[in-house]
Amino acid sequence: MRTHFDFAPYRRSTVGFDHLFDLLEAGARGDSSDGYPPFDIERSGDDMYRITLAVAGYRPDEIEVVAQRNQLTVTGRRAEDKEDSRYLHRGIAARPFERRFQLADFVEVGAATFDNGLLIIELQRVVPENLKPRKIAIGGGSPTPERIEAPQDEALEVA
The missing domain is CATH 2.60.40.790 (Immunoglobulin-like)
Structure with missing residues (x-):
């Protein structure tokens, strides 16, 4: 029966998760404490x-x-x-x-x-506070968007 999970493929395809994989591997091995x-x-x-x-x-x-x-x-x-203690x-x-x-x-x-x-x-x-989710109010705009007019060039005369 296999008791060890190989995280190597995941380590190769992720960046910055080394600490997480170390914790998972330590948990799979069992804690060294008694x-x-x-x-x-x-x-x-x-x-x-x-x-x-x-x-x-x-x-x-x-x-x-x-x-x-x-x-x-x-x-x-x-x-x-103390030295004078004698435990049975x-x-x-x-x-x-x-x-x-x-x-x-x-x-x-x-x-x-x-x-x-x-x-x-x-x-x-x-x-x-800056990391808590917050609701963003949606502001209203004018009902019709303003058009930006291009400057009028003088008409070219065709001869």
Whole structure:
């Protein structure tokens, strides 16, 4: 069974879509991360979104949220445990993580809150006014178009 799709023919016939094909190929390969931390993405309104990450065992000061152009990166690094701690079983993940989210154009990252081991990041799509569709009024003209007259040359006399 073939699990790889070849985008080469499309790459040859398009210009400027390299980033899109890279994302599609990365998605087909499967993300290199192991799925940690688990997350939800929900739509909370017409142009509002919410990403919720389950980051049990982390404190807010151990998590960093960075928004760059079209990318949101969430990184977690736990502080070192004290030497006197002796775990009999350690089931709560303590490994560092980095989770990246590709954002569509005009999606802005809003507030980030931390509650009961869940990191909640609010997103909103904000399209600039000059890019929003607008209705163009059709102006009325005179009922009959004006004619442009050519200048009259003196008549030629025929002898």
